[in-house]
Amino acid sequence: CVGLAALIDLVHLMFYPPRCDDDDASCPIDEEVAKLLELKARLGGDDGKHQFVLKTAKGTRDYNPKQMAIREKVFNTIISCFKRHGAETIDTPVFELKETLTGKYGEDSKLIYDLKDQGGELLSLRYDLTVPFARYLAMNKITNIKRYHIAKVYRRDNPAMTRGRYREFYQCVNDRRILDGMFAVCGVPDDKFRTICSTVDKLDKMPWEDVKKEMVNEKGLSEEAADQIGEYVSMQGGMDLAERLLQDHKMSQSKQACAGLSDIKLLFSFLQLFQVTDKVVFDLSLARGLDYYTGIIYEAVLTQAGVAAVSNEAQNGANAEESVSVGSVAGGGRYDGLVGMFDPKGRKVPCVGVSIGIERIFSIMEQKAEASAEKVRTTEVQxxxxxxxxxxxxxxxxxxxxxxxxxxxxxxxxxxxxxxxxxxxxxxxxxxxxxxxxxxxxxxxxxxxxxxxxxxxxxxxxxxxxxxxxxxxxxxx
Amino acid sequence: CVGLAALIDLVHLMFYPPRCDDDDASCPIDEEVAKLLELKARLGGDDGKHQFVLKTAKGTRDYNPKQMAIREKVFNTIISCFKRHGAETIDTPVFELKETLTGKYGEDSKLIYDLKDQGGELLSLRYDLTVPFARYLAMNKITNIKRYHIAKVYRRDNPAMTRGRYREFYQCVNDRRILDGMFAVCGVPDDKFRTICSTVDKLDKMPWEDVKKEMVNEKGLSEEAADQIGEYVSMQGGMDLAERLLQDHKMSQSKQACAGLSDIKLLFSFLQLFQVTDKVVFDLSLARGLDYYTGIIYEAVLTQAGVAAVSNEAQNGANAEESVSVGSVAGGGRYDGLVGMFDPKGRKVPCVGVSIGIERIFSIMEQKAEASAEKVRTTEVQxxxxxxxxxxxxxxxxxxxxxxxxxxxxxxxxxxxxxxxxxxxxxxxxxxxxxxxxxxxxxxxxxxxxxxxxxxxxxxxxxxxxxxxxxxxxxxx
Missing domain, CATH: 3.40.50.800 (Anticodon-binding domain)
Structure with a gap:
């Protein structure tokens, strides 16, 4: 009973700093500062004095009282859900020893913020809440906890914040073992699993033709293998699809894939009990990037208003290609090996968790509040x-x-x-x-x-x- | 009416990371890790493999669910007080442009954490919440807000956490203008005000004799001037003392001191209305370090259990030298010049605020919880x-x-x-x-x-x- 074997059940919230780029029209402060500086330059120029720029660091933002009121409402909704399910909360420092983060994020490591060496330890700002949590578990020898953690994480990237009206959200599910098994039976060489996987990960932004080109031209995969992968990754469904693939003459050759598919079946049986099958799609193209996932992986995705919602089709296990995914608001999976990387004896602690990207949810709530006539109160004065x-x-x-x-x-x-x-x-x-x-x-x-x-x-x-x-x-x- | 001229009324909470030093017996994890490493070394030594240390960065700590439950209780008490008084909340990023923090902290600047230059802007972790708040006000042209802000701040120092049972707390009040006026009438040269002030600041940890020695031997003050300062800084009281000093033949020569003393009088008249005079002492030795204070300054101080509490004496305006102050849990003051440092035109925005050091309060609450038979619940499961x-x-x-x-x-x-x-x-x-x-x-x-x-x-x-x-x-x- 693997679905329930999760000794560790963890949930956490992260909020990435959204970006406020120079070309972002929704950033009146930057505009204003730019105007001021221009004016200053025209009026007399720089007379040798230090000309400071009044702004927050690139990629960061302030929250004013109105935005805080909305943020707290979002937090309270999420926290009350965690509390309803009996979760505890913990906190870890904003920076960790650099070596704690080393070797956990694959290619993403280049996006880690390091602190300056001012004598003493080499430190880095946390990149996610999962690795510090695994460090916490190993350090305190905890093997059983259901925790949530609300905190900011820091990444040196420049994601474009999609702004738009979202109508519907659904969750995609896959399993890293199904992906790996699929690669094996399609003839992908072992040492290309990870790189082919990260190409598959682009399917939410690129059409299959371009993904295939990248596989064949850039990554040197045979056209035949790519085509076989293409067939599988177009599949979406539910319990039925998992059962069909367990009978599939190719897929059934992979022990790994079968283990993953059995778990997907078990998951859907629990989803039925929880009455949420209409929100969840088994999607063979889902391939989350981070190195540390070992089993099930999932994402919560928003689809844009005005585009056919996926939920009805998902209910029927049908294909949902028409819906435009405009962004993932949550994601996670199983990472049974991560805690063992911190344990002196390598003892493993099975973990499964989800991260919620608060910034995107917050930005949606903020737009809703702007559109509505109702006033957002920033105090509770009676x-x-x-x-x-x-x-x-x-x-x-x-x-x-x-x-x-x-x-x-x-x-x-x-x-x-x-x-x-x-x-x-x-x-x-x-x-x-x-x-x-x-x-x-x-x-x-x-x-x-x-x-x-x-x-x-x-x-x-x-x-x-x-x-x-x-x-x-x-x-x- | 200066006491009410505070267009900006601000309050914030900071929590400094407490230290977990190697010689701190209350840190079982470090001990355990040390033992493990020792054992490993004895069993076979370092065989060339990377030997990682399982710990948090020096000066930081994790919070386990029980500690979080206590921390949240402390937060909720404080937040409900802010809300009762109609305060709004804001948030600012954990790091700022380095130049935003430059020139605001005097000697303390060396304690700022800088981020590594990885291309792009030069960044530093915030050292307090006051400077980012002033930057926020200037950037958004806000001249009127009552805000609280709960967030961590980062300092590269190694404060010893005093652990002990605290019985009573009281607040000391002074005014930077009274200090400066006092220095002037006692014959301290203008260019020595700041350095003599930081010596006076040590009176809570050193007896007067040692403070005097530092003034005379290290800072080159005349013995006569030091003795005159010594007389003033031993004074503690209330409204009466402020009135007496306004008549003092030396003190009354300083316009600055008189402005400060009038404000202290006004403050005590409001304290009477709020029925809290028994908790507040006008103390001429209080000299908070940071550069940016311009008027009233204050601190909330805990006195140790078993030592005569100060409150009764304070009530009578008497001297309270017997009480042993074991640490400040809150402090603040007026900083009317700080926002102007960020405004392109130097426009001033008067500000007054207080910072609460949550860590020390939390550590007291934690000891109380440990001592009590009552169980701390970490979930709310019904x-x-x-x-x-x-x-x-x-x-x-x-x-x-x-x-x-x-x-x-x-x-x-x-x-x-x-x-x-x-x-x-x-x-x-x-x-x-x-x-x-x-x-x-x-x-x-x-x-x-x-x-x-x-x-x-x-x-x-x-x-x-x-x-x-x-x-x-x-x-x-």
Whole structure:
């Protein structure tokens, strides 16, 4: 029962820094800086002074409060799912010993950020959360944990962020052993498995003809072998396809492939129990790049709005070529050998996990928020303590302190005599639902005027009842 | 009204990596690794193979699930305070252009981590959250924001983590202008203000005699000037002390000092409104190091258990020399010039903020948790789906799926036929309060046996009522 043999069940979230390239029109800050610098140059040029550029490092970005509110909403959705399934969370440092990352990423190693040698250890920024996790498991001799980990990872590449409206997502599944078995039975020499595999990986961006050209012309594969591979990698389906391939006269010759296919069958039997078969496609062209996968591999893919969604076809195990995949938002697989690379005795710890690319999901949510009329709140303030009269700063501070001490989220303007209009305006802009208004009369009567921002309704509330009234009126939110 | 002139009110949290030095007995992993390596060396030595060391980078650490649970509790306490006061949150990248950090930290600059030059921009890891925040404000032309920011910062130093039981904390307050004014009226030459200031900063670790020696012997100050400084920096108090110093024949000669003292008076009048004067001491010896402070400065300090707490004395404005300060857990001040350093036109944006050193607070909370009998839960699982009989894996998966879909936090053991005892043991170890037990009989009757782990009570619940019953029984938690 291999699907359940996962002693280690792990999930993690990474957020890659999205790119803000010079030619990216969606980057008003860079534009503005460029304009400023141009203006400066025209007005007098560089007079020898150090001319600094006001920007974040290439490939990185800030998050403003509105973006943070959306990001936190996305995080909370994901975290609550992990918690529902009983996962624990861990944290590891942003940099690791350079040698910890060495030999784990194949060709991708060139994208690792190294720290400058300032004496002491040679360090690198983490490239993913999987290798540090494997290091953590080996170091602490842990063989059984279901963990999630939310953190940024750092890659020196320049991925173009596809922006677009996404309608549907589905998951593709394959198994590295099926790929390797397929290569073997199609006549690919052993030492070409990895390089042919990375060519297959391009099928989501290139048509088969170009992929085949690369195999034959660049990688020196025979045309016959390439054609055989071409037949297999066009196949998509579900349980049925796995069963058919187990009977396939060529594929069945590979022990590896059969082991992979049996696992795919087992996986689909569990997917049936979980009632999610309509979201998952067994896809023989899926070939994730990283070196460390040893068994099942998978990706969650978004398809563009306006293009036929894949889900219905997937349900029928049919081909889904019409849908345009615009990007993977999550991916992962089994990596049973990685922890053993860190163990002094090479003891293996089977692992399986998924990484969610938060940046792309976040960018979709951000577009949705922009398109919607609903305002994104960046604070949770329930009530603004205000006054229409002068010289009530101390009284406002006294009341807001009362509210804070009672656990109410409250705000007060940092001005001696703010205008009532500007206080109300601030509430409308930042979505604060209530205003507690103080005046000489209210102070004398021991009441506070509570105003509902949305309806402009105003009622006098005894000061002793104020916190419970605010709680009552904001609890439904 | 300077205290309220803070257009920018900012708060942030930083967590410095605590150190795990070789001689630190609290670091079992390093010990174990050392032992392993020793053993390996004895058994056969290095046979030319690469001998890797299984560890995190010096000065960094992992957080295991238990530590994360405590850390999140600390975070949530702090975040809820920020939210209660209407703060927004932002995020900035872990590295900045090197030149963004240049010239902001004085002598501390040597502690900045630089990234290796791999082509492209020269980058450094952030040293604090204040400079990136000032860069963010200037870049986005923001003049008014109340923000908190939770993130790690990176410093190439080796602070000794004081471990101990802390009983009390209080806050010291001073003003850079009072310090500068004091130096002026005591006859310190202008060009020695900063270096004498950093000597004063050592008063929390050294007795006055040694501080004086450094001033006179190393920094070349006259003995007379040093003695005058010595008198002032021994003073601690509240509103009264500020008033007395405004009348002081020497101090009152400095315009700067008077501006600072008036602000301290104003601050204490607000502290009275907020009812927190008993926690705050005006302390003329407080001299925070960083270059960018321009006005008020403050620190939150922990005093060791068993030593007379300072709070009562502070309340009376008396001297609190007996208390042993074991470390600052938070600090900050006003830095009105920093944003202007990033603005092309040098426009100033007044700022005031505080940084909370989460690591030390976390280490205190961790010790408390260790000392207490209460178990730290690392998951929030409400119910374990279990079985006493064989071949019910599919039924367990079906039920746990039902629970997950209903939003219940549930778990199931990843084994075909786990023993009931090991399933119950897992619940006890990880604090899961309920077990939903399935057997042939229960399936036939359409019920689930719900077991309360603490009391061992068991009752049959109709399967249709299960989720509401679990919710009812776990809602008080």
């Amino acid at each position: 009530v603004m303590v205000a006054s229409a009269q002068k010289n009530l700063l101390e009284e406002r501070l006294r009341l807001v302190t009362e509210l804070w001490n009672a656990g109410i989220k409250a705000e007060v303007m940092y001005k001696k005599n703010p205008k009532l209009l500007s206080q109300l305006q601030h509430c409308e802009e930042s979505g604060i639902p209530l205003v507690a208004i103080l005046g000489e009369q209210e102070l004398k009567d021991g009441v506070v005027k509570l105003r509902v921002v949305a309806t402009r309704e105003e009622i006098d509330i005894a000061r002793t009842d104020l916190t419970s009234e605010i709680r009552r009126r904001t609890s439904e939110a | 119910v374990m789906v279990a079985s006493a009989q064989k071949n019910l894996l599919e039924e367990r998966l079906r039920l746990v799926t039902e629970l997950w879909n209903a939003g219940i936090k549930a778990e199931v053991m990843y084994k075909k036929n786990p023993k009931l005892l090991s399933q119950l043991q897992h619940c006890e170890e990880s604090g899961i309060p309920l077990v939903a037990i399935l057997g042939e009989q229960e399936l036939k009757d359409g019920v689930v046996k719900l077991r309360v782990v603490a009391t061992r009570e068991e009752i049959d619940i109709a399967r249709t009522d299960l989720t509401s019953e679990i919710r009812r029984r776990t809602s008080e938690a």
